[in-house]
Amino acid sequence: MAYSEKVIDHYENPRNVGSMDKDDPQVATGMVGAPACGDVMKLQLRISEDGIIEDAKFKTYGCGSAIASSSLVTEWVKGKSIEEAGKIKNTAIAEELALPPVKIHCSILAEDAIKAAIEDYRSKNPQ
């Protein structure tokens, strides 16, 4: 299967690979996995007091599309509020990366990772 140029670019030059301290109250961690392919994705967001995502890091073990989806998401969420980030849809990710139908689940995984991270942040910082 041929990957799109954007997928290859993110795969070869992944943005924001790394880890943050998951015990830091300002760091939100989202862990998700896809049983279909065994991919595992970790997305971490550093969130300011006023709910703005200042930084994002990811670590993904999976195929090129899963790596590209998480890499793209770290670029997209930076500077957004958690509400805005929570509205990112997998369809937008799939469209941007021109993912073929069999790889749509990679974009779903990335969307779910954002949601899981936001949930983690809310449980750490109850309003």
Added chain:
Amino acid sequence: MNYFQLLGLDSQFNLDTKALAQTYQNLQRAVHPDRFAHGTEQEKLLAVKKSTLVNDAYQTLKNPIKRAEYMLVLRNVDMPSEQVSFSDNSFLMRQMELREMLAEVKHADDVDAAVLEVTQVLEAEFEQLFKTMQTQLNENTEAANALACENLRKLKFYQKLHVELDKLEDLLFDD
């Protein structure tokens, strides 16, 4: 008729794999399309269909993971689609650790020992999960089936790790 009935077995997770292979071979001989090479088009088509069915049944029941999945389907357990993300945090953290362990193997001073260690760790964890699922499947209550389903999804991550380990071994030792 389900696959167990087709192959003359009780619908149980623990099965006699020798008997399964024997029945499969007998059935496959009886319906093999070559036997109908001189038959009508209809007979040939029917033979191909039967042969495919027998083969699907055998491949499903032979493989413990596929067998477990098939049994849960027969029991009408509500299985989440494979596309639904899995979000058991501590399990996924462990998966990350295992992936990292696998990635470190090629930088180890003693690569052989590192491969052996990863292999043993993966096998032990797989085995433990597998046994738990086996007990739950044998229990066959609604609650136990739901738990078996959860463990089946976890086992798929270990299957993937195993594939990755095989790839790594090919890379390291296949000159």
